[in-house]
Amino acid sequence: MTDQTPTPGNNPAHPVKTLSDLSHEAIMLASAFEGLEVIVEQMDGSGDDPTAKRARNGAAPILEMLIKAAWALQLDIERADTAQRRAAAGKAA
Numbered sequence: 001m002t003d004q005t006p007t008p009g010n011n012p013a014h015p016v017k018t019l020s021d022l023s024h025e026a027i028m029l030a031s032a033f034e035g036l037e038v039i040v041e042q043m044d045g046s047g048d049d050p051t052a053k054r055a056r057n058g059a060a061p062i063l064e065m066l067i068k069a070a071w072a073l074q075l076d077i078e079r080a081d082t083a084q085r086r087a088a089a090g091k092a093a
Contacts, residue, residue: 016083017076025073029066036062 017025039059045052 014079016080019080022073022077022080025069025076029069029073032062032066032069036066 036059039055039062042051042055043059045055047053
């Protein structure tokens with residue numbers, strides 16, 4: 001029986017991203033966190049302020065999405081690192 005475990009780069013559902021792709025994703029994630037910071041600043045308004053209400057309603061789901069994106073980025077970095085190590089080991093053999 002052969003091992004059916006997908007390896008990084010061999011699974012079309014999870015292609016290995018380039019360092020440039022990962023860098024772009026990290027920049028976008030950092031920018032999103034900066035946007036969340038602005039939203040948090042807007043949360044300090046009075047209870048009747050519609051902007052403050054919208055900020056309070058939106059902050060938690062945005063934070064949850066950003067956390068998921070950060071973990072996905074970490075996984076993509078790990079996959080890229082694994083693929084790079086395997087490629088280097090193949091060249092050394």
